[in-house]
Each structure stands twice: as structure tokens, then as C-alpha cells.
Amino acid sequence: MEPELVAPTMEAIRRWSGVTLPNAAARHGLADMAGLIAELDKLRGTLVFEDEPSSFEAALQDCKEPAR
Numbered sequence: 001m002e003p004e005l006v007a008p009t010m011e012a013i014r015r016w017s018g019v020t021l022p023n024a025a026a027r028h029g030l031a032d033m034a035g036l037i038a039e040l041d042k043l044r045g046t047l048v049f050e051d052e053p054s055s056f057e058a059a060l061q062d063c064k065e066p067a068r
Contacts, residue, residue, distance in 0.1 A: 002027075003034035 009030055014020050021027050 002031050005034045005037070006031050009033070 006027065010021055010027070021030065
């Protein structure tokens, strides 16, 4: 069974760009997006980048020369 997301997304793509999905593989790929969206939704609220600097930024701070 196809997710509810597929038909309205196909219509939105067609209206926005004038492109229709070319084949069953494209429709299947669009149906996979529902699973991706669900997985990303599970991460909502767990990714908090503002709590501490990223490891790259921390490394830059460690390598920073002292002010003169």
C-alpha cells in the first residue's frame, strides 16, 4: 500500500514544475520518502547543536594562538 504522501506530492510536483513522475521507479522512490520523513521526525528534539561547540569548532579553539 502506498503512503498517503505520494499522491498529493505528485500533484504538487506537477503543479510547481510541470513535471510528472516518469515511471513506477520514480513513484516508488517518492513512496520511500515517507519512511525517511518518519525517521527524521524521530530525531526531532534530539539534535541540539547549540548546547556545546561542534568538535570542529572545539578543535579550532584548541589550536588558536594566544592573543598578543
